[in-house]
Amino acid sequence: MGQEIIRLLELREFPVAETRLLASSRSVGREYKACGNLETVRETTPEAFKGLDFAIFSAGGSISKEFAEDARKHGCVVIDNSSAFRMEPSVPLVIPEINPSSVEKHKGIISNPNCSTIVALMALYPLHKRFGLKHFFASTYQAVSGAGASGVTELEKQSRTVLGGGEQVPPEVFPHPIAFNLIPHIDEFREDGYTKEELKMRNESRKIMDHSGLKVSCTCVRVPVIRAHAMSLNADFKHPVNVPDAHAAIEAFNGTELWDLPNALRYPMPLDYAEKEVCGVGRLRLDQVFENGLALWAVGDQLWKGAALNAVQIAELLIRQNLLRVL
Numbered sequence: 647m648g649q650e651i652i653r654l655l656e657l658r659e660f661p662v663a664e665t666r667l668l669a670s671s672r673s674v675g676r677e678y679k680a681c682g683n684l685e686t687v688r689e690t691t692p693e694a695f696k697g698l699d700f701a702i703f704s705a706g707g708s709i710s711k712e713f714a715e716d717a718r719k720h721g722c723v724v725i726d727n728s729s730a731f732r733m734e735p736s737v738p739l740v741i742p743e744i745n746p747s748s749v750e751k752h753k754g755i756i757s758n759p760n761c762s763t764i765v766a767l768m769a770l771y772p773l774h775k776r777f778g779l780k781h782f783f784a785s786t787y788q789a790v791s792g793a794g795a796s797g798v799t800e801l802e803k804q805s806r807t808v809l810g811g812g813e814q815v816p817p818e819v820f821p822h823p824i825a826f827n828l829i830p831h832i833d834e835f836r837e838d839g840y841t842k843e844e845l846k847m848r849n850e851s852r853k854i855m856d857h858s859g860l861k862v863s864c865t866c867v868r869v870p871v872i873r874a875h876a877m878s879l880n881a882d883f884k885h886p887v888n889v890p891d892a893h894a895a896i897e898a899f900n901g902t903e904l905w906d907l908p909n910a911l912r913y914p915m916p917l918d919y920a921e922k923e924v925c926g927v928g929r930l931r932l933d934q935v936f937e938n939g940l941a942l943w944a945v946g947d948q949l950w951k952g953a954a955l956n957a958v959q960i961a962e963l964l965i966r967q968n969l970l971r972v973l
């Protein structure tokens with residue numbers, strides 16, 4: 647993800663004076679081009695954040711918990727990609743197109759939502775504004791890069807082996823072989839049978855849309871796709887719905903495009919949305935179960951809008967709103 651963050655800082659011409667690449671001791675000394683300079687990776691230490699305005703954390707929840715307070719103490723605003731602080735009441739959980747004003751109350755740590763939650767809400771929020779969302783079902787189809795660079799390596803290795811007629815390579819990153827398979831299991835199982843990933847969809851959606859009564863039931867599935875998460879969504883609304891108004895609501899929403907001409911075989915797919923800043927919505931139709939329901943299909947690059955891009959957009963928002971301070 648770090649490399650995607652650098653790419654987006656460059657593509658969006660983010661006003662960078664200095665970049666520091668921090669990782670574990672394993673990567674110290676590696677060199678990468680970043681924002682016009684060749685940078686050497688340094689080890690993350692409490693002092694490494696001194697003099698920085700922002701730190702985009704993307705090393706997992708335990709590392710975020712270990713270092714976020716050090717960064718904050720040095721006046722460096724943390725934008726955190728992990729789930730470590732997302733549900734803390736004092737930490738804004740932000741999708742800039744949806745709840746930009748929540749950054750105003752930040753105290754030095756801002757959380758980036760879960761990648762599937764971002765893609766789902768980029769599709770559902772414009773419909774919520776138009777029809778008033780009551781509850782929704784989500785079934786996700788999540789790419790292997792959602793589990794980090796090692797997830798991609800595992801899919802590639804297993805696929806090559808199977809196609810070459812060899813024995814399945816034992817899984818290391820995923821709980822089962824992912825090549826030519828689907829795994830209905832992302833993150834840890836809870837006692838109620840849902841996984842933690844599935845509960846993020848409900849809890850984070852409630853916080854981001856300030857909609858405490860929202861009901862969500864979600865099933866998360868890992869699929870052998872390299873990049874971009876897809877999901878099937880069935881949502882019920884307070885007010886009567888119709889497809890033309892739903893199309894218009896999606897089209898008017900910044901950050902999501904309507905890609906919905908089934909007769910022309912036009913619907914969003916991961917291959918089309920990888921490395922794309924916008925999310926896509928298609929297959930939009932009246933739901934056959936809910937009274938005021940819509941069924942739809944959404945796709946978004948979870949490495950970009952689901953993580954790195956959303957983080958960079960939060961940093962841009964802080965600059966625009968002159969909120970670069972740690973309280």
Ligand SMILES: NC(=O)c1ccc[n+]([C@@H]2O[C@H](COP(=O)([O-])OP(=O)(O)OC[C@H]3O[C@@H](n4cnc5c(N)ncnc54)[C@H](OP(=O)(O)O)[C@@H]3O)[C@@H](O)[C@H]2O)c1
Pocket residue numbers: 647648668669670671672673674690704705706707709727728729760761791792793794795796948949952953
């Ligand atoms: N991938 C996604 O689509 C996605 C989307 C949303 C959120 N996230 C979240 O983003 C975080 C990272 O995911 P990822 O996909 O980028 O994983 P990744 O590809 O496995 O990369 C993890 C990075 O963390 C670094 N790291 C490990 N230990 C560290 C330490 N002690 N100090 C500093 N850096 C350390 C690693 O550096 P070394 O190589 O030196 O170990 C590596 O650069 C996770 O919390 C994940 O849930 C990921």
